[in-house]
Amino acid sequence: MEHRRLGNSGLSVSEIAYGNWLTHGGQVEEDVAVKCVRAAIEAGITTFDSADIYALGAAERVLGRALSGLRRESFELLSKVYFPVGDGPNDRGLGRKHIMESINQSLRRLGTDYLDLYQAHRFDPSVRLEETMLAFADIVRAGKALYIGVSEWTADQLDRAHQLAAELNVPLVSNQPQYSMLWRVIEQQVVPTAKRLGIGQLVFSPVTQGVLTGKYLPATPVPAGSRATDERGGRFISRAMSDTLLATVQRLRPIAADAGLSMAQLAVAWVLQNDNVASAIIGASRPEQVSHNTVASGVRLDGELLARIDDVLGDLVERDPAKTGRPDDVQPAWRRENVDG
Secondary structure (H helix, E strand, C coil), X not given: CCEEECCCCCCEEECEEEECCCHHHHHCCHHHHHHHHHHHHHCCCCEEECCCCHHHHHHHHHHHHHHCCCCHHHCEEEEEECCCCCCCCXXXXXXXXXXXXXXXXXXXXXXXXXXXXXXXXXXXXXXXXXXXXHHHHHHHHCCCEEEEEECCCCHHHHHHHHHHHHHHCCCEEEECCECCCCECCCCCCHHHHHHHHCCEEEEECCCHXXXXXXXXXXXXXXXXXXXXXXXXXXXXXXXXXXXXXXXXHHCCXXXXXXXXXXXXXXXXXXXXXXXXXXEEEECCCCHHHHHXXXXXXXXXXXXXHHHHHHHHHHHHCECCHHHCCCCCCCCCHHHHHHHHC
16 A cells, blocks of 8 residues: 655555445444454555544444554544534534534544544535634644645635635645546646645545446446445435446446456546545445455556546546536536436
8 A cells, every 4th residue: 555645744645545434334334344444454544534424423433443442643534524413503514613513523433532634524605714714723723633624625715725724824735525537527626726735635436436346237237235225325326327327437347457457446546646636535335345446556557548548438527627516416427318318
């Protein structure tokens, strides 16, 4: 497992990180989740990402128990705040009250005194950015987080937040966007801005919820036990289940074979070719998935192979920067056939 610096910070993260969205506290039993974490550690993963919203806190509790007993300095622990975690008016968003209460709850669930990185899970237009950034700065000064980051913020939002972070003298070092062969909306604006500001990307869904593994076939029932059959996971993956897309993805199979990789490994390796990407976050419902995908660390794909991928995917690639920060509520290019007939 290779490591990269997160932006211009002094924090090193594993090229492949382990995330527990949809799995811990939900899709898999705790004993399997612990085995997945242990497989990640054995594969050299040191970076673990969660959020207070994942299974409404259960994911953080499971991850905390799975990591218990390890030397705290040996791994990087990440979490996020923004989405509703209760019914109260201050149980959501990026107001100071919610941020301060959420960090304490996340630390308790994770069983740790501090996070290596605390992230704003989305941008909150209802709260002044100055209030949000001051709350994050106070968390850093209190020693509850070492660095701060954001998730799915636009280039303009990154610029504004970075300026305030600099004035507050706290390190804003990362952005966590969706990024894959199929979803490249960060490339035109977010990545150039992030490079200028010294902000690194921790990308999620590099295999598009499993679609880029090639296990889903057109006009074929989805495999039993796959994410597409899970009530929560299926809601997200359904956007990428058109027969056109699934048939096109199968054409990546010989390209992966020529690279000596599985399709999943190719997809993870592809996002790591972007030098602004510090880490690709993978999930797993079985330990062997973790071991399999970590093979992508250190893989270098040549220009000819990358061009072949682009030729295959063609217009199915979503590049519109206006969709930055909106991966859950937009129609990507590969779903337009179902909208337009």
